[in-house]
Amino acid sequence: MSAALWKLVSILLLMLVTAGGTWKVQDWRYGEQLAEQAGLHKDDLADISKAAAAQVRADQDKRLVLEQRLSANDQTHHEALTNAQKDQARLRDRLATSDLRLSVLLDAADPASACSVPAGTTAVGVVHGGARVRLDPAHAQRIIAITDDGDQGLIALAACQAYAKAISAPAAP
Template identity: 65%
Template sequence: MSPFLLRLAPAVGLALSLAAAGVAWKVQDWRYGNTLAEQARLQTETLNRLTLAAAASQQHEADRRLALERQLSASEQTHYRALSDAQRDQDRLRDRLATADVRLSVLLDANDVAAGCAVPAATGAGGLDHGAPRARLDPAHAQRIIAITDAGDRGLIALQACQAYIRALGR
């Protein structure tokens, strides 16, 4: 072999090695590029699925909240109606007491001699009332009793409303 070829052989070998390394580098780049693209696609699909699941969950919670608001509104209307009915009944009774249309009375104990009540224990033959003896209350006292029962009725209605609210939240 000629000395020129002997000097040229390492240069050709080096050039071939560099070309092979460049080709290998390109192949590696292509393979890793495909792998990274596949990973990016999978990650995008996973994120899309998570986003859809979160949106569905959020919609479900919004629907539940709306249903609860509707139930509470219906419950509130029911209890408001009961409260206004009780108030109207109390007002009617108070008006009837004020006009002496109705009188409140209490039963008297016929055996209680210590009370010193002058009301006879038995009704006379000409009486229309055959029941137990009763004493009428003063209209002012009757008004106070009605006010107390009105406050009690309001308290019971409010308690029922609170209990219904707690039951609705518990579901």
């Protein structure tokens, strides 16, 4: 082999060793950067997971508070409905046993009141001196049933309004 060829091979070999060494150094640097980025990414994911878990806990706490408020409202409205039903049942029983009679006050200025409907006995009550007519017990029962339905409707409406208000109101922090 000639000396010129030998120099050329030596230079090529030296260039290959230098390129290989540079390649290895770059590989180490790039590996370190990747490891550093992976660590940062891992830390970021851990922070995001902690924040998400805290948000889930806060939402669960809000939901629990709302469920407790709704349960208390439901219990209150159930008690009101039960009490109204008991009162209506007592009133119906008193009407059925003739312990209580419903009567209406007649309007003395109304020409229709001049009919020969016998006025009831003077009742002790808030209205003094007016002519009163007693209602038939069957009619009184129907009136009580109507007022019972109305009372139940009003209690149900109040429960619905309280529910809507509780759902739409922002939860306390």
